[in-house]
Amino acid sequence: MGIHHYIFPKKKWIRITLFMLAVLLVIYIFCLPQKICDFPTSTVIYDTDSTLLGAKLAEDGQWRFPVQGRVPYKFKTAILTFEDKRFENHWGVDLLALGRAIVQNVRAGKIQSGASTITMQTIRISRKNPKRTLWEKFREIVLSTRLEWRFTKDEILALYAANAPFGGNIVGIDAAAWRYFGTNPSQLTWAESCMLAVLPNNPSMVHVEKNRGRLLEKRNRLLDKLYKKEYLDSLTCLLSKQEPLPDKIYSLPRITPHLLEEYHQTSETKGQRLYTHIHVYKQQGLNDLLERHYQQLKNNSIHNAAAIIIDHTTNQVIAYAGNIPNIQKEHSPDVDLIHAKRSSGSILKPFLYAAMLHDAMICSNTIFPDIPSYFGSYTPQNFDKTYAGAVPAGRMVSRSLNVPAVYMLRKYGINRFSDLLKRIGITTLHRPAKDYGLSLILGGAETTLWDLCTSYAGMCKNLGQFNALSGSYADNSFEPPRIIKKEPSKANVVAQTPLRASAIWHTFEKMKKLNRPEIEMNWEQFPSSQQVAWKTGTSFGFRDAWAIGCTPKYVVGVWVGNADGEGRPGLVGALAAAPILFDIFNFLPQSDQWFDLPYDEMEEVSICTRSGHLAGLHCKDTKDIWECHSSTNTEPCPYHHRVALSQNGQYRVNSACESTYDMQFESFFILPPSMQWHYQKLDPSFRSCPPYRSDCSASNTIDADAIQFVYPKDGIEIYIPKNLDATRSMVVFEVKHRNEDSAIFWHLNNQYMGTTYGSHTLECQPISGEHILKVIDQSGYNRSVRFTVK
Numbered sequence: 001m002g003i004h005h006y007i008f009p010k011k012k013w014i015r016i017t018l019f020m021l022a023v024l025l026v027i028y029i030f031c032l033p034q035k036i037c038d039f040p041t042s043t044v045i046y047d048t049d050s051t052l053l054g055a056k057l058a059e060d061g062q063w064r065f066p067v068q069g070r071v072p073y074k075f076k077t078a079i080l081t082f083e084d085k086r087f088e089n090h091w092g093v094d095l096l097a098l099g100r101a102i103v104q105n106v107r108a109g110k111i112q113s114g115a116s117t118i119t120m121q122t123i124r125i126s127r128k129n130p131k132r133t134l135w136e137k138f139r140e141i142v143l144s145t146r147l148e149w150r151f152t153k154d155e156i157l158a159l160y161a162a163n164a165p166f167g168g169n170i171v172g173i174d175a176a177a178w179r180y181f182g183t184n185p186s187q188l189t190w191a192e193s194c195m196l197a198v199l200p201n202n203p204s205m206v207h208v209e210k211n212r213g214r215l216l217e218k219r220n221r222l223l224d225k226l227y228k229k230e231y232l233d234s235l236t237c238l239l240s241k242q243e244p245l246p247d248k249i250y251s252l253p254r255i256t257p258h259l260l261e262e263y264h265q266t267s268e269t270k271g272q273r274l275y276t277h278i279h280v281y282k283q284q285g286l287n288d289l290l291e292r293h294y295q296q297l298k299n300n301s302i303h304n305a306a307a308i309i310i311d312h313t314t315n316q317v318i319a320y321a322g323n324i325p326n327i328q329k330e331h332s333p334d335v336d337l338i339h340a341k342r343s344s345g346s347i348l349k350p351f352l353y354a355a356m357l358h359d360a361m362i363c364s365n366t367i368f369p370d371i372p373s374y375f376g377s378y379t380p381q382n383f384d385k386t387y388a389g390a391v392p393a394g395r396m397v398s399r400s401l402n403v404p405a406v407y408m409l410r411k412y413g414i415n416r417f418s419d420l421l422k423r424i425g426i427t428t429l430h431r432p433a434k435d436y437g438l439s440l441i442l443g444g445a446e447t448t449l450w451d452l453c454t455s456y457a458g459m460c461k462n463l464g465q466f467n468a469l470s471g472s473y474a475d476n477s478f479e480p481p482r483i484i485k486k487e488p489s490k491a492n493v494v495a496q497t498p499l500r501a502s503a504i505w506h507t508f509e510k511m512k513k514l515n516r517p518e519i520e521m522n523w524e525q526f527p528s529s530q531q532v533a534w535k536t537g538t539s540f541g542f543r544d545a546w547a548i549g550c551t552p553k554y555v556v557g558v559w560v561g562n563a564d565g566e567g568r569p570g571l572v573g574a575l576a577a578a579p580i581l582f583d584i585f586n587f588l589p590q591s592d593q594w595f596d597l598p599y600d601e602m603e604e605v606s607i608c609t610r611s612g613h614l615a616g617l618h619c620k621d622t623k624d625i626w627e628c629h630s631s632t633n634t635e636p637c638p639y640h641h642r643v644a645l646s647q648n649g650q651y652r653v654n655s656a657c658e659s660t661y662d663m664q665f666e667s668f669f670i671l672p673p674s675m676q677w678h679y680q681k682l683d684p685s686f687r688s689c690p691p692y693r694s695d696c697s698a699s700n701t702i703d704a705d706a707i708q709f710v711y712p713k714d715g716i717e718i719y720i721p722k723n724l725d726a727t728r729s730m731v732v733f734e735v736k737h738r739n740e741d742s743a744i745f746w747h748l749n750n751q752y753m754g755t756t757y758g759s760h761t762l763e764c765q766p767i768s769g770e771h772i773l774k775v776i777d778q779s780g781y782n783r784s785v786r787f788t789v790k
Contacts, residue, residue: 036151040271042055051280052252064162064175068174071154078226079197082201092147093117093119118156123144168207180192190240269484277311277314277316277482283320304323305561306336307321308321308450308557310481315481323563342539344446345545346405348537351499354499357500358503363634364628366613368393372711378437387403388679390675390679424454424459429445454479459504460550461477466598508595517574532585534549545559604627605625618642645664653692657693707738710735731765733773735760744776768790772785772786
């Protein structure tokens with residue numbers, strides 16, 4: 001009984017002691033927060049070789065870069081020599097230094113030394129520098145030993161170096177190196193490293209703007225210590241002491257400010273170190289080039305421009321200028337115009353041409369109307385307000401003709417084209433396709449320079465990386481280019497693609513023929529000149545000027561205009577944006593290489609030289625050219641016809657007025673009257689089909705295509721506006737006749753209105769309601785249309 005009485009309490013206290021030790025162990029294990037020094041950090045971006053491009057202030061107003069993995073050797077040596085020479089050997093607390101500090105403080109009767117190690121200072125910084133007390137010192141000691149268990153020595157030193165105060169709002173070795181010396185921490189000299197090593201000791205009292213003599217003395221004393229410890233030789237120490245202290249605070253680089261701002265505003269990248277694919281020298285060259293062109297542009301009150309360079313072989317952005325550097329505040333220098341939505345102008349035309357080739361709707365030079373045209377209330381015009389009657393589809397691209405482009409879009413389909421644009425990277429088409437209408441191809445929709453360059457880079461990738469053996473493509477050809485370094489996207493190989501290599505090759509061949517700016521004239525005469533497939537665009541009202549160019553290595557995009565949308569005379573792609581485009585290509589590495597012709601997707605076929613269609617039975621002039629496989633399914637030439645002529649060849653005849661034995665037959669290129677009227681004026685070799693002989697016209701034969709209405713079209717509604725004096729405006733009717741010398745007799749609702757010769761236009765002022773307009777030529781051929789006046 002007595003034995004148990006004494007043993008039980010002893011076991012109880014053992015259990016209580018073990019329990020308390022276990023509790024203390026758990027507290028010790030979990031005493032550190034999950035994140036050490038959890039402070040907001042600056043967003044920092046670097047180029048492909050780790051050159052600083054720019055940084056933004058952290059949310060708390062400090063220049064504090066995110067933690068680096070390692071601390072530069074010189075600064076590490078200096079800071080450990082100055083602050084914690086036994087750092088590599090203690091477990092967070094330097095017992096020798098702590099004992100010495102206790103003795104000093106007891107003798108002095110006050111606190112003179114805290115004996116804080118680098119680890120303890122890191123803990124103190126992480127806890128936002130609480131008031132110094134014995135209890136706080138005890139907590140620092142405990143937390144410091146725990147920190148040593150969680151992190152390596154290098155990681156602890158990196159934490160300290162990234163969060164130590166260096167005076168003012170400068171925190172961390174990275175920010176200090178850039179702000180005090182304008183350089184990367186790894187490039188600091190011994191003198192610079194020593195100055196920064198002594199700053200955190202008391203940055204509010206000793207820094208480059210206060211007590212400079214004291215700062216210089218502390219720096220030189222540390223240099224002497226490094227010399228005594230044989231980190232420096234005598235000459236290096238002497239020369240380092242001769243280096244002056246910095247006399248100003250440097251601004252951080254602002255080489256890509258718009259790119260920096262974009263990532264600073266994105267939650268996933270804010271406050272991070274970001275390593276980009278940007279090439280700093282190309283970026284600086286691009287900035288200088290835009291600045292140089294601005295000196296001319298501003299004379300016409302044009303104050304903004306943006307440009308981007310993409311290496312499409314790696315799908316990487318290597319230069320990004322969202323606006324002209326250093327322009328006045330009133331011209332919106334902070335707006336990133338690479339991502340600004342602007343009217344596309346004619347810059348989408350190559351996509352339509354390539355799409356029609358891809359979908360077997362045309363051959364590379366199939367002709368389309370180039371005439372004054374009315375599509376309901378929409379009346380597109382060519383930029384120079386001239387017309388050729390009929391032009392090859394490829395010339396629509398090389399000369400940027402508006403009217404043929406609208407005819408091509410009408411044939412291809414607005415919905416279909418809108419869907420294609422979305423598939424190749426245009427992300428701004430949020431409205432139904434019918435809302436854009438046929439104006440979609442001439443600037444009726446908004447786009448961005450980023451989207452356009454994505455789409456053109458996708459074309460380059462499809463053409464340059466087409467796998468001829470498998471006939472397949474990478475399904476990520478039209479994905480946006482990458483700016484931040486990361487794992488490359490894993491592309492699947494697909495047989496289907498929005499645009500085949502063969503269609504793109506023909507498109508680029510036509511884009512190469514676009515007339516270059518004056519300084520680039522006659523470039524083809526120089527063998528060293530590089531080939532560029534390029535296209536310009538100009539929005540309605542001269543508000544936006546575009547230019548985009550492609551080579552086997554690069555895609556370059558340029559936008560010029562005013563951020564507020566103000567239009568200016570002369571603000572057109574060819575004059576404002578194209579010179580910048582070719583200046584950019586001229587400072588990029590030159591090459592005389594070009595894309596290989598994708599023979600595996602092409603076939604040599606016979607083409608009618610006049611119509612551009614597959615050669616028909618009656619085509620006289622043909623040539624063999626390489627066309628897309630799909631083009632072999634297009635229709636043969638519909639414009640060449642076998643015509644029966646009189647024996648002297650002067651008249652057209654038929655079996656009703658001439659014996660078959662007395663006829664001769666010849667092939668003629670016959671266009672609709674409105675097309676022929678313009679076409680024959682520009683082509684001296686054009687031979688129109690002779691008129692019917694008088695006795696043949698008396699028969700019931702009707703030349704159904706002799707007369708063609710230009711305006712109005714059958715079934716349209718006409719809105720007649722009022723003039724300023726409240727009178728109603730006149731409507732101008734227009735028809736074309738195959739025979740220029742023919743007379744046209746005009747009738748409205750069976751009422752004769754007049755006769756015209758040569759140019760067949762007639763002014764009229766019809767009342768509201770439905771009307772029938774009928775025209776008759778001198779041979780009796782007639783046409784009529786119905787229209788409604790609102």
